[in-house]
Amino acid sequence: MSDGRIVILTGAGLSAESGLGTFRDKDGLWTKYDLGEVATPEGFAADPAKVHGFYNARRRNAREAAPNPAHEALARLVNARPQMVTLITQNVDDLLERAGARGVIHMHGELMRAKCAACGANWEQREDMTPGDPCGSCGAPAIRPDIVWFGEYPYHMEAIWDLLRAADLFVAIGTSGQVYPAAAFVQDAARAGADTLELNLEDTEVSHDFAQTRRGAASQLVPAWVAEILGE
Numbered sequence: 181m182s183d184g185r186i187v188i189l190t191g192a193g194l195s196a197e198s199g200l201g202t203f204r205d206k207d208g209l210w211t212k213y214d215l216g217e218v219a220t221p222e223g224f225a226a227d228p229a230k231v232h233g234f235y236n237a238r239r240r241n242a243r244e245a246a247p248n249p250a251h252e253a254l255a256r257l258v259n260a261r262p263q264m265v266t267l268i269t270q271n272v273d274d275l276l277e278r279a280g281a282r283g284v285i286h287m288h289g290e291l292m293r294a295k296c297a298a299c300g301a302n303w304e305q306r307e308d309m310t311p312g313d314p315c316g317s318c319g320a321p322a323i324r325p326d327i328v329w330f331g332e333y334p335y336h337m338e339a340i341w342d343l344l345r346a347a348d349l350f351v352a353i354g355t356s357g358q359v360y361p362a363a364a365f366v367q368d369a370a371r372a373g374a375d376t377l378e379l380n381l382e383d384t385e386v387s388h389d390f391a392q393t394r395r396g397a398a399s400q401l402v403p404a405w406v407a408e409i410l411g412e
């Protein structure tokens with residue numbers, strides 16, 4: 181198994197030990213904010229300043245955070261086996277990239293990118309965004325965070341489904357399995373014959389779908405698992 185095609189899905193639990201909040205744990209983001217107001221197209225249309233304020237704060241936190249040993253181990257793995265290992269993340273921070281990982285698939289978008297709500301162009305932007313900032317392509321005052329909101333279609337889904345169909349091993353790290361389509365990836369992979377492994381602090385909504393689960397903090401479990409895979 182350790183030399184097969186490995187598809188890894190990460191969630192907020194991967195970045196929790198870097199100080200970035202999760203969504204549904206105690207004190208998670210969705211216990212403090214109404215996701216309908218800050219993570220939907222309707223919320224953005226109703227109050228773009230509030231939505232930009234929410235993401236500007238998360239972008240600042242992400243800039244100030246540092247990768248933890250789990251990010252570093254995953255970067256080592258994907259760079260050691262670039263043809264055999266794919267990192268898919270639901271996270272919008274850039275900690276995997278800052279740990280050195282290349283080719284990360286951000287299915288829910290990226291905090292450090294902006295998008296034009298008028299023409300769809302997107303570009304890197306690490307600083308605060310303000311409602312009405314002009315689009316670099318069409319000039320419309322329609323800047324928004326390049327984040328996939330609830331009710332919008334995740335990015336790269338065709339490529340992801342192809343990867344799941346070809347996987348020998350699917351691993352989910354630090355995700356609660358409450359948001360689809362990512363929560364069903366384990367079933368898609370298992371149906372295609374892949375082995376499945378869940379690394380998480382606790383049981384999740386989809387733990388029963390995994391052939392194997394390991395319980396603990398990502399900063400402990402992930403480096404140990406990567407060392408196993410790399411035969412160290």
Ligand code: APR
Nearest residue numbers: 191192193196202203204270354355356359380381397398
């Ligand atoms: N190590 C491992 N797992 C952890 C750690 C840790 N240190 N801390 C928390 N976890 C686990 C929790 O047990 C939980 O299963 O991380 C998971 C976090 O779950 P959520 O907060 O629901 O985050 P996630 O699964 O990434 O949410 C999916 O929902 O709101 C949307 O778009 C948002 O991408 C997000 C999606």
